[in-house]
Amino acid sequence: MTSPTQLTLKKLRDEGYIAEVVEKYVRTGKGGFRKDLFGFIDVLAIKPNEVLGVQATSRSHVRNRCNKIAEAELVGNVRDANIKIEVWGWDKKDGHWRCKTVDCS
DSSP states (O other): OOOHHHHHHHHHHHTTOEEEEOOEEEEETTEEEEEOBTTTBSEEEEETTEEEEEEEEEGGGHHHHHHHHHHOTTHHHHHHTTOEEEEEEEEEETTEEEEEEEEOO
């Protein structure tokens, strides 16, 4: 299975962005957890005059991720910095990956 993050990286790079994963895994005594940049960005992408933060997920979780962003403590700071915020929800139909994009800027 290809992850939403890997699909997102490929699509961004195909569109001319320089893109990197900014989500990290934090180890704890009982395993660990994933921590997104600013609480909601999995992939940060740049190209001339544009910075884009993407929350990558499955298509069925797009609404939940949009709500997560709306409630994030630092979302105002990210918006004030003119960083575009999008949720990219992935699913596979007829053997082809497709992406639903929602602008949360």
